[in-house]
Amino acid sequence: MADTHGYRNAESHDRLRRSARDLIEHGVPPRNHGGTLSVDALQLLYERASQPDSAADALKLLHELQTYQVELDLLYEQLQANELEIVEELAHYKSLYEQAPAAYLIVATDGEIIDGNPRAESLFGEAALPLTGKALSALLASGQEQALATLLKRTGDAMPGTQAAANLSVELPHHRPLVISARPAAAGDSILMILSEFPPHSASF
Numbered sequence: 001m002a003d004t005h006g007y008r009n010a011e012s013h014d015r016l017r018r019s020a021r022d023l024i025e026h027g028v029p030p031r032n033h034g035g036t037l038s039v040d041a042l043q044l045l046y047e048r049a050s051q052p053d054s055a056a057d058a059l060k061l062l063h064e065l066q067t068y069q070v071e072l073d074l075l076y077e078q079l080q081a082n083e084l085e086i087v088e089e090l091a092h093y094k095s096l097y098e099q100a101p102a103a104y105l106i107v108a109t110d111g112e113i114i115d116g117n118p119r120a121e122s123l124f125g126e127a128a129l130p131l132t133g134k135a136l137s138a139l140l141a142s143g144q145e146q147a148l149a150t151l152l153k154r155t156g157d158a159m160p161g162t163q164a165a166a167n168l169s170v171e172l173p174h175h176r177p178l179v180i181s182a183r184p185a186a187a188g189d190s191i192l193m194i195l196s197e198f199p200p201h202s203a204s205f
Helices: 010-025 039-049 055-099 118-124 145-157
Strands: 103-107 113-116 166-172 176-184 191-197
Touching: 103 118, 118 191, 145 166, 145 176, 145 191
Parallel strands: none
Antiparallel strands: 103 113, 103 191, 166 176, 176 191
């Protein structure tokens, strides 16, 4: 993209400037979200506009200030719209995570549980709560540590965003079979897991 203004995103700024000028030309007043001129600044502009030798420059400056004001208003409205969209999207994915019928875990590469959804809490039982901060290996039947460590290392070393998940069959206490499907998180600093119990442990609703 050509950088005609000496900084990045010049094209976006040009579109913003054209929108602001269009609003001014159609008589749309600034909404003053971005601030207003001080009394001293307005007085100075008035004095310069009253003098023939500086009137043209004063009017040009006033028009430029109005344009900047409308640009700030448009940016403010866009920021508000973006914030609302982010909040709604966050609520949507949080609902999917918390209400999912599958057990989800976010685990550090060393096996410490960072977070788990309610289904994961139900899977491990009240004795394991809270899950956050616990080592996943401590919640499995004894003898699973090495297999889990291999899964964590293989998944942690994989490229972030890897589509194929690594699977591991382990056991919960009381010989309850469990399959762990793991893949690295997009940021590469943690591991995402889906836990599937076979046969599925009956859940109460």
